Amino acid sequence: MEHKTLYFENDMLKLIDQRILPLEIQYYTAETYQEVCEAIKKMVVRGAPAIGACGAYGYYLAVKQYIDEDKELFLEKMSSAKKELLATRPTAVNLGWGIKKIEKELKKEIKKDLDKKSILNNILKIADQIAEDDIKTNKKIGNFGNKLIEIGDNILTHCNAGALATVGYGTALGVIRAAHNSDKQIRVFMDETRPRLQGASLTAFEMKAENIPATLIVDNTAATLIRDKKIDKIVVGADRIAKNGDTANKIGTFMLSVLAKEYNVPFYVAAPISTIDFSIDNGSQIDIEIREDKEITEIRSVQIAPEDIDVYNPAFDVTPAENITAIITEKGIIRPPFIENINKLKSN
Amino acid sequence: MEHKTLYFENDMLKLIDQRILPLEIQYYTAETYQEVCEAIKKMVVRGAPAIGACGAYGYYLAVKQYIDEDKELFLEKMSSAKKELLATRPTAVNLGWGIKKIEKELKKEIKKDLDKKSILNNILKIADQIAEDDIKTNKKIGNFGNKLIEIGDNILTHCNAGALATVGYGTALGVIRAAHNSDKQIRVFMDETRPRLQGASLTAFEMKAENIPATLIVDNTAATLIRDKKIDKIVVGADRIAKNGDTANKIGTFMLSVLAKEYNVPFYVAAPISTIDFSIDNGSQIDIEIREDKEITEIRSVQIAPEDIDVYNPAFDVTPAENITAIITEKGIIRPPFIENINKLKSN
Numbered sequence: 001m002e003h004k005t006l007y008f009e010n011d012m013l014k015l016i017d018q019r020i021l022p023l024e025i026q027y028y029t030a031e032t033y034q035e036v037c038e039a040i041k042k043m044v045v046r047g048a049p050a051i052g053a054c055g056a057y058g059y060y061l062a063v064k065q066y067i068d069e070d071k072e073l074f075l076e077k078m079s080s081a082k083k084e085l086l087a088t089r090p091t092a093v094n095l096g097w098g099i100k101k102i103e104k105e106l107k108k109e110i111k112k113d114l115d116k117k118s119i120l121n122n123i124l125k126i127a128d129q130i131a132e133d134d135i136k137t138n139k140k141i142g143n144f145g146n147k148l149i150e151i152g153d154n155i156l157t158h159c160n161a162g163a164l165a166t167v168g169y170g171t172a173l174g175v176i177r178a179a180h181n182s183d184k185q186i187r188v189f190m191d192e193t194r195p196r197l198q199g200a201s202l203t204a205f206e207m208k209a210e211n212i213p214a215t216l217i218v219d220n221t222a223a224t225l226i227r228d229k230k231i232d233k234i235v236v237g238a239d240r241i242a243k244n245g246d247t248a249n250k251i252g253t254f255m256l257s258v259l260a261k262e263y264n265v266p267f268y269v270a271a272p273i274s275t276i277d278f279s280i281d282n283g284s285q286i287d288i289e290i291r292e293d294k295e296i297t298e299i300r301s302v303q304i305a306p307e308d309i310d311v312y313n314p315a316f317d318v319t320p321a322e323n324i325t326a327i328i329t330e331k332g333i334i335r336p337p338f339i340e341n342i343n344k345l346k347s348n
Numbered sequence: 349m350e351h352k353t354l355y356f357e358n359d360m361l362k363l364i365d366q367r368i369l370p371l372e373i374q375y376y377t378a379e380t381y382q383e384v385c386e387a388i389k390k391m392v393v394r395g396a397p398a399i400g401a402c403g404a405y406g407y408y409l410a411v412k413q414y415i416d417e418d419k420e421l422f423l424e425k426m427s428s429a430k431k432e433l434l435a436t437r438p439t440a441v442n443l444g445w446g447i448k449k450i451e452k453e454l455k456k457e458i459k460k461d462l463d464k465k466s467i468l469n470n471i472l473k474i475a476d477q478i479a480e481d482d483i484k485t486n487k488k489i490g491n492f493g494n495k496l497i498e499i500g501d502n503i504l505t506h507c508n509a510g511a512l513a514t515v516g517y518g519t520a521l522g523v524i525r526a527a528h529n530s531d532k533q534i535r536v537f538m539d540e541t542r543p544r545l546q547g548a549s550l551t552a553f554e555m556k557a558e559n560i561p562a563t564l565i566v567d568n569t570a571a572t573l574i575r576d577k578k579i580d581k582i583v584v585g586a587d588r589i590a591k592n593g594d595t596a597n598k599i600g601t602f603m604l605s606v607l608a609k610e611y612n613v614p615f616y617v618a619a620p621i622s623t624i625d626f627s628i629d630n631g632s633q634i635d636i637e638i639r640e641d642k643e644i645t646e647i648r649s650v651q652i653a654p655e656d657i658d659v660y661n662p663a664f665d666v667t668p669a670e671n672i673t674a675i676i677t678e679k680g681i682i683r684p685p686f687i688e689n690i691n692k693l694k695s696n
Contacts, residue, residue, distance in 0.1 A: 022653065022654040023651060189660075192542070192644065192652075192653075193568070194540070194542055194566040194567065194568060195566045197652050197653075200644070200645070200652050200653040201652055201653060204653050204654050204657045205654050207657075208654045208656075208657060213658075214657070214658065215658045215659065215660050216644060216645070216653055216657050216658065216659045216660075217644075217659070217660050217661075218542040218543045218567075218599065218600075218644055218661070219542065219566075219567050219568050219600075220541070220542060220567050220598075220599045220600030220603060220665075221599055221600075221660065221661075221662060221665075222603070223600070223602050223603035223606060223665065224599070224602055224603075224662070224665045224666075227602070250568075251566065251568045251569055251572070252566075252567075252568030252569075252571070254571050254572055254575070255568060255570070255571035255603060255607065258571060258606065258607060258610055259603065259606060262606055262610070296540065296548070296564060296565075296566055297548070297564070299647045299648070299650065299652070300647070300650045300652065301650075302647065302648045302649075302650050303371060304540075304545050304548050304549055304647070304648065305370065305540075305545075305548040305549060305552050305564055306370040306552050306553050306556045308556075309552045309555075309556060309562070309564050310561075310562065310563045310564065311563065311564045311565070312537075312563050312564075312565050312569065313565075313566070313569075314569060314572070317568075317569075317571065317572045318572075
């Protein structure tokens with residue numbers, strides 16, 4: 001991709017503003033952790049791996065903001081900054097994962113009684129490493145996933161698990177990029193993905209930028225394409241995966257998984273291992289974020305429904321492990337039995 | 349409903365403009381059959397029973413436009429008017445049904461060699477009868493359907509099969525109105541129904557106008573609600589029903605039917621008998637209308653996808669009879685075996 005999802009420069013986190021893509025390309029600048037929180041909440045940036053990296057940079061910015069305070073106040077401020085960052089989006093596990101990585105390093109540095117400048121330098125390095133690793137991880141996911149793709153496959157994807165959902169390259173779209181780049185003559189079918197239309201605005205933007213053949217559909221059309229054998233594979237991303245393989249992802253994913261099972265279409269989840277939450281046994285323990293009514297009643301500020309209508313707007317749903325053919329990670333393809341095979345990953 | 353979907357007055361067909369509801373209430377006036385064609389094509393008016401009545405009035409207007417020509421030219425003009433009217437929307441069978449009813453009357457009148465004024469009067473009566481009958485039919489559908497609804501039911505509906513899809517009262521929403529009016533304390537869940545958002549803009553408008561408790565969701569959310577037993581019944585309309593019960597309805601209906609079957613939720617189709625196409629054996633013979641890309645790439649003139657992206661936009665899908673619990677008609681509730689029970693209706 002010509003444009004970067006995010007980069008960190010001169011102590012500023014720069015984020016491509018995904019609320020106005022594909023029509024305008026503008027960068028949002030966060031110089032404080034509060035501005036990072038705003039960007040995540042308002043979905044300037046979204047996608048589990050991308051907000052994982054943002055969480056890390058946000059935490060770094062908080063350290064920078066408070067490091068001159070005395071130690072007790074500093075730790076107090078950091079504790080509340082962490083809480084605020086974690087509260088921005090409750091479902092994606094990578095956010096906590098990124099923050100915890102930095103926090104661990106910070107605690108080490110404090111113990112060693114390093115000077116402030118060194119502490120800042122060292123934890124920024126960890127944040128940069130998380131961002132860099134994400135791209136490498138996605139390329140590995142892409143390569144593993146590509147083994148599952150056959151020449152001429154029509155691949156359905158939901159939401160945007162692309163370069164824009166990660167630091168770069170993408171998870172589900174990483175698989176698609178790898179398949180396209182190895183000349184497999186694939187075609188992508190993109191669910192537009194209401195309410196926020198990430199498929200129409202972000203996946204379509206990415207596919208067009210790289211000339212990957214792609215067709216946009218409304219979410220309602222997927223079922224007929226699946227039944228009529230117009231879809232050979234379904235590849236989606238993930239926001240949180242439980243130890244048994246149950247997977248939270250963008251609302252609508254579960255619907256696709258039921259259709260895939262009914263009509264024998266392979267259903268793949270592409271996600272880094274950081275998306276696996278080893279602290280939960282199954283999907284019922286995943287907190288599903290409920291977002292504001294306006295995401296449904298207004299589209300890009302145009303009102304489409306009557307005033308004050310009651311709305312129910314969960315951002316994610318949970319696909320049960322039994323509907324998933326395999327999970328594509330940077331360490332390889334995990335197949336059922338998921339409980340056993342996910343557990344092996346942990347011990348690796 | 350306070351507002352009428354359509355009415356005919358002083359040789360003008362007045363249509364509430366459904367493209368701008370719920371924000372504005374404006375009537376579109378058609379004084380020629382060509383203006384009726386435009387209104388149907390552009391979806392000023394939509395819904396199989398409503399366009400059935402419009403087809404009838406459109407045909408009447410064509411007769412009025414050409415009746416002063418000599419007989420040969422008149423018949424030629426009428427033949428092409430009929431073709432144009434039928435071509436406006438290929439999927440809904442009621443359009444042809446309404447036109448044929450008038451055409452039959454016209455042929456009778458011509459045979460009898462009646463004067464022009466009488467011909468016009470007589471065929472207008474038939475068109476008015478079609479419109480009046482539609483409301484009566486829908487009330488009967490509502491009453492039969494109400495027998496299937498239990499106290500406290502949560503009812504999911506897709507698109508708008510309401511007063512706005514008919515001359516009044518509605519089919520699927522007729523069932524919902526009847527249940528609400530008999531104090532069954534129901535709640536309606538409304539799929540917003542992309543691409544044209546008839547659920548968000550029309551069903552929500554109708555439910556609000558009559559204070560029927562209703563919650564708006566994106567189409568992607570239905571699956572989780574169905575799985576989690578938050579939906580007790582699904583009731584939808586129909587655009588064309590084959591002799592075996594296969595049913596064409598708004599894109600997304602088929603998806604709901606698969607989920608309903610998987611999770612044992614009753615799935616009802618509410619439609620007048622005029623929606624049954626006794627000339628086709630099954631759903632594979634139903635012509636599915638493909639509509640323009642802009643319905644997906646623009647929402648109320650706001651662009652949401654990149655320029656020139658490839659789009660696939662079928663307006664309808666086909667739900668196989670095996671996924672349908674029952675079809676609610678004005679003559680009663682038809683249950684499987686549909687081939688047998690639909691055939692009985694024909695002979696009645």
